[in-house]
Amino acid sequence: MGALLWSLVVFVCVWSYCFSGAVGCDKAGAVFVFGDSNSDTGGLASGLGFPINLPNGRTFFRRSTGRLSDGRLIIDHLCQSLNISLLTPYLDALSGNSFANGANFAVVGSSTLPKYVPFSLNIQLMQFLHFKARSLELVTTGARNLINDGGFRNALYLIDIGQNDLADAFSKNLSYAQVVRKIPSFITEIEDVVKSLYNEGARKFWVHNTGPLGCLPKLLTIAPKKDLDSFGCLSSYNSAAKLFNEALLHLSQKLRAELKDATLVYVDIYAIKLDLITNAAKYGxxxxxxxxxxxxGPPYNFDTRVTCGVPGYQVCAEGSRYVSWDGTHLTEAANAFITTRILSMAYSTPRTPFDFFCRH
Incomplete structure (x- = not known):
């Protein structure tokens, strides 16, 4: 499929999902996000003041918003499919946002472990608990445009984390076997957070697995290339990611059995991203x-000394159909492609529409 034709397909799909009524909230919808840079809409910039410069944000926002992409992330596209506002980072003190449609706790670099290091998954949970308690306190005093207890119960809780746990383990020169032995501890942290949110009244969960780690240009540049597969990706890194995902799928099945009145949807982001990478030309x-x-320059155009936004960087022309934006994160075009696949339900277990939590 040519680039022009695929661009038209993506446009039609996004338009049909966002505006045809096939997807969209018919009652107030709130989304809370826990994760890493794949979902960070400005948490690192607002929380630590870390500079994220143009050309980040050039495509859609026309300015840097703290997102590590040229435009919107998957979570942005998902929110737009619901016709709700884009999520504001919890730590953004100057947003002027009442957080009526939820909040984003995801921050660049976050992982499940170590547990008490900002902004680990556990710290994000603690921030949410503070946010919820304070919101309910203000609601009781008559404050308006804040989420009430029912809003927290009916909200969607999206979790997308694990990539950094695996990447960090490999970066410490651990063997493949040593990395794999760490996976159960990562999964336990995710389980603890889901159960903690459940005990707080959450009943609707959306869990993304991790993508093909071995296909990230950054890692392909710095990791030993002794085990490249036929697509040019690191076999051991992708194998570890698949084992993490198998454990996460098993956890999802276990939690659905234990938490009888909860809905927990597991989304195979790995399969979507791998399909995009290995069939890139087909999709334009x-x-x-x-x-x-x-x-x-080729083959990866990545240098740890001159990364995106650092003086000396080079950037492809706007409108170019690249998958990778900066070596770790994806372009808006790739994020839009992935979102259409998520919304199709073909990669979800159980097959559940994304707007299930905010429709009567």
């Missing part, structure tokens, strides 16, 4: 393992 993308914003 080019150079699936090459960075749009980076330095160094």
């Amino acid at each position: 993308f080019s150079n699936p393992l090459m960075v749009c914003c980076g330095f160094g």
Whole structure:
């Protein structure tokens, strides 16, 4: 399929999901997000003041918003499919937002472990508990436009984390076997957070598994290339990601059995991303393992000394159909593609529409 035709397909799909009524909240919908840079809509910038410069944000926002992409992330596209506002980072003190449609606790670099290091998954949970308690306190005093107890119960709780746990383990020169032995501890942290949220009244969960770690241009640049597969990705890294995902799927099945009145949807992001990377040309993308914003030229255009936004970087032309934006994160075009696949329900277990939590 040519680039022009695929662009038209994506446009039609997004338009039909967002505006045809097939997807969208018919009652107040709130979304709370816990995760890492794949879902961070500005948490690192607002929480630590960390500079995230243009060309990040150039495509949609026309300015840097703290997102590590040229435009919208998957969570942005998902929110727009519901016709609700884009999520504001919990730590953004100057947003002027009442957080009536939820809040984003995801922060760049976050992982499940170590447990009490900002902004680990457990810290994000603690922030949410503070946010909820304070919101309910203000509601009792008559404050308006805040989420009440029913709103928290009916909200969607989206969890997308694990990539950094695996990447960090490999970066410490641990063997494949040593990395794999750590996976149960990562899964336990996710289980603890889901159960804690459940005990707080949450009943609707949306869990993304992790993507093909071994296909990230950054890791392909710095990791030993002794086990590249036929697509040019690191076999051991992808194998570890698949084992993490199998454990996460098993956890999802276990939690559905234990938490009888809860809905927990597991989404196979790995399969979607791998399909995009390995069939890039079919979907109108080019150079699936090459960075749009980076330095160094082929094959990856990634250099740890000159990353996107750092003086000396080079960036592809706007409108280019790249998959990778900066070596770790995806372009808006790739995020839009992935979102259409998520909304199709074909990669969800059980097959559940994304707007299930906010429709009568």
